[in-house]
Amino acid sequence: MSYFEYKLNGDFDLEQTLDSGQCFRYFDRDGGFIVVSGRRAAHFVQEGDCLKCSSSKDEFNSYWLDYFDLSRDYAAIKKQFSFDEVMKKSMEFAYGVRVMRQDFFENLITFIISQQNNIPRIKKIVNSLCENFGEKIDVMGDVMYSFPTVEVLANLDSDKLSVINAGYRAAYIIDGAKKVLSGEITEENIRNLDYENAKAQLKKINGVGDKVANCVLLFGAGHIQAFPIDVWIKRGIDEMYNGVLDTEIFSPYGGIAQQYLFYYMRKGR
DNA sequence: GTCCAGGGTCCCA
DNA sequence: TGGGACCCTGGA
Numbered sequence: 001m002s003y004f005e006y007k008l009n010g011d012f013d014l015e016q017t018l019d020s021g022q023c024f025r026y027f028d029r030d031g032g033f034i035v036v037s038g039r040r041a042a043h044f045v046q047e048g049d050c051l052k053c054s055s056s057k058d059e060f061n062s063y064w065l066d067y068f069d070l071s072r073d074y075a076a077i078k079k080q081f082s083f084d085e086v087m088k089k090s091m092e093f094a095y096g097v098r099v100m101r102q103d104f105f106e107n108l109i110t111f112i113i114s115q116q117n118n119i120p121r122i123k124k125i126v127n128s129l130c131e132n133f134g135e136k137i138d139v140m141g142d143v144m145y146s147f148p149t150v151e152v153l154a155n156l157d158s159d160k161l162s163v164i165n166a167g168y169r170a171a172y173i174i175d176g177a178k179k180v181l182s183g184e185i186t187e188e189n190i191r192n193l194d195y196e197n198a199k200a201q202l203k204k205i206n207g208v209g210d211k212v213a214n215c216v217l218l219f220g221a222g223h224i225q226a227f228p229i230d231v232w233i234k235r236g237i238d239e240m241y242n243g244v245l246d247t248e249i250f251s252p253y254g255g256i257a258q259q260y261l262f263y264y265m266r267k268g269r
Numbered sequence: 270g271t272c273c274a275g276g277g278t279c280c281c282a
Numbered sequence: 283t284g285g286g287a288c289c290c291t292g293g294a
Contacts, residue, residue, distance in 0.1 A: 021276055111276080118275040121291055167289025172278090209278045230276035262276075 001140065003045070003052040004060050011074035013096020014046040020097045020263045022219050024110060024123045025130070025147075034139050036130075037067060038103040039146040041139040054140060069098045077253050084249065086240045087257055094263035099256050100219060104187040105180060106147040107220030111212045112172045112205075128164040129173075153177035172207025179205050190221045198223060218255040227254040232265040 018026045018033055025036040032045030032052070040063060043054040053060045065071060081087045109129070114122050133148035133156070154177035161170045179185045185205065190198045198221065202213040214228035227247040229237075237245045250257035 114275095115277040116275060116288080117277090117290085118292060120293090121275080124291090165290065167291095168278095168287095169289080207278065211277055215276075228276070231274090232276065266276085 001054065003043075003054055004057045006051045006053065006060060006065070006070070008046075008049045008051055008070070010049070011078065011096065012046075012051075012068065012070065012098055014044055014051065014068075016094060016096040016263065017068060017098050017100065019267075020094070020259060021119060021266070022100050022259070023102060024119070024126045027142075027144075029140075029142070034142060034144065036137070036139075036144050036146070037063075038106055039135075039137065041137045041144045041146075043140050066101050069101055072098075074098065074256075077256055080253070081250060081257060081260075086236075087250070087260065090260040090264035090268075093268040094260045097259055097263050099224065099259050101222065102220050103147065104190065104216075104220040105150055105177075108176055108180070108202075108205075108208075108216050109147075109153065109173055111215040111219075112176055112207050113166055113169055114215070115169065115207065115209075115212060117169075125164050125166050125169075129166075132163055150177055150181050154181040169207060172205070175206040176208070187221070190217070195223050195225060199226075218258075224256065225252045225254045227258045229258075230262075232262055233258060236261050236265040 014033065018035065023037075026033045029043060030045070032043060034041060034043050040055075040059070042059075042064065045052045053064060055064065078091050081091060110122070110126055113125050130145035130147055133152050134145040137144045137146055153173060156174060158170045158174060161173065164170075166173065185201060190201060193201065195217065198217055199210075199213045202208050202216055203210075208216075211228050211230055214226045217223035218226035218228060237243060247254045247257070
């Protein structure tokens, strides 16, 4: 098995990035991780500044490179943030976190599932969703499952979906899929609309409020200024910013600042 | 076994 | 604008 080797130039750590609550479909394997996104899957191993990827060079360059946001200059962004002492501390700890660019629909459904839920259970439900309604993908002899298509999820009734134990979120999943299938919500629109309008569109989906909308905008639609505020971020603002933070101070990269703070709050204390 | 809380949102007063 | 309900389970 041959691996494509990509030369990193700093500010990236595979494990930190995967483990920063943005994506839930990765699995420990042979000193690295199998990562599944949509219908794709690959095995990744990081050795220092070398990122090894089991997929072809073409696929790496056309998909995974942007998936891990590797062409963005994080060194410059860190420099921009360094005026803020709290952020400085967060960045030192979360030095290798990047904001991933994930599949829009997969990200939408995943973060609908995430609400009022803990990370181990989110992983479990998302994986169950894929195993039950996705298709098999072979990666290095391991069987993985693709994320279900819009059509499949939109045409499910809540009875069938109950096997994944998503609880009251099942109806939200179906509503989200239906609104995407009908064209009421389109990825193109969410990407191209300005931040406020894009957020308002997403919130038309039942079960999508401010937090989930911001996550989808940030991780699945390229709105890098989106700043999701969850319990950890709230805690961070309370404890480290005395309860007040104007997120505009990190403009236009609020989402990246948020991700550093999130990782620091969850893992660094 | 018991209890609390989890990368929230909706509904109703 | 605030507070309770909500499915279920991981972790203490």
